[in-house]
Amino acid sequence: AQSVTQLDSHVSVSEGTPVLLRCNYSSSYSPSLFWYVQHPNKGLQLLLKYTSAATLVKGINGFEAEFKKSETSFHLTKPSAHMSDAAEYFCVVSETSYQKVTFGTGTKLQVIP
Amino acid sequence: NAGVTQTPKFQVLKTGQSMTLQCAQDMNHNSMYWYRQDPGMGLRLIYYSASEGTTDKGEVPNGYNVSRLNKREFSLRLESAAPSQTSVYFCASDRGTSEAFFGQGTRLTVV
Numbered sequence: 001a002q003s004v005t006q007l008d009s010h011v012s013v014s015e016g017t018p019v020l021l022r023c024n025y026s027s028s029y030s031p032s033l034f035w036y037v038q039h040p041n042k043g044l045q046l047l048l049k050y051t052s053a054a055t056l057v058k059g060i061n062g063f064e065a066e067f068k069k070s071e072t073s074f075h076l077t078k079p080s081a082h083m084s085d086a087a088e089y090f091c092v093v094s095e096t097s098y099q100k101v102t103f104g105t106g107t108k109l110q111v112i113p
Numbered sequence: 114n115a116g117v118t119q120t121p122k123f124q125v126l127k128t129g130q131s132m133t134l135q136c137a138q139d140m141n142h143n144s145m146y147w148y149r150q151d152p153g154m155g156l157r158l159i160y161y162s163a164s165e166g167t168t169d170k171g172e173v174p175n176g177y178n179v180s181r182l183n184k185r186e187f188s189l190r191l192e193s194a195a196p197s198q199t200s201v202y203f204c205a206s207d208r209g210t211s212e213a214f215f216g217q218g219t220r221l222t223v224v
Contacts, residue, residue: 043215043216043217044203044205044215090155090156101158103156105154106153
């Protein structure tokens with residue numbers, strides 16, 4: 001069975017400082033991993049995905065994530081936060097097809113001016 | 114470039130009433146999904162359709178029915194709404210490459 005744990009429900013950073021959103025996963029197979037972003041009252045948008053190619057994955061808006069199999073982690077980072085990054089972020093794991101995805105419970109990112 | 118379109122955006126129902134949430138995608142995707150989002154619980158899959166004419170239960174199907182009307186449209190029906198079905202509902206579609214595209218959601222309140 002697969003599972004995903006987002007370690008922080010809320011993260012607060014100052015504008016211009018680094019962002020770290022943590023995600024650990026559990027999977028019996030080699031999983032596909034995703035990060036989605038949801039702005040208030042909007043749908044979910046794919047930020048980036050890992051599907052067994054390069055372990056460092058670059059996404060949109062300057063975000064990137066590193067797949068670390070030994071630590072079963074897929075943390076999301078950004079060097080410098082922008083006010084527009086304030087949103088909720090979801091880590092997602094999939095073992096087979098997209099029908100079998102599991103969503104994390106989300107991390108709300110607050111960016112302080 | 115519409116993507117995934119859901120209607121309505123907001124709805125208030127009384128307990129016991131029925132309604133259908135509509136979803137349409139214009140990306141020629143085979144697979145479509147209905148999720149519900151509740152605070153602190155992420156998104157949970159209600160039903161999905163891997164192709165036109167097929168539907169399957171997800172994690173939380175009780176109290177819901179679905180119809181894959183054609184390749185574009187996938188509707189979710191609540192036959193007898195209950196307060197526990199108060200949630201935000203998202204429709205999504207994907208082309209089989211593990212990247213899903215989401216609608217903007219329907220915020221449903223059952224009183």
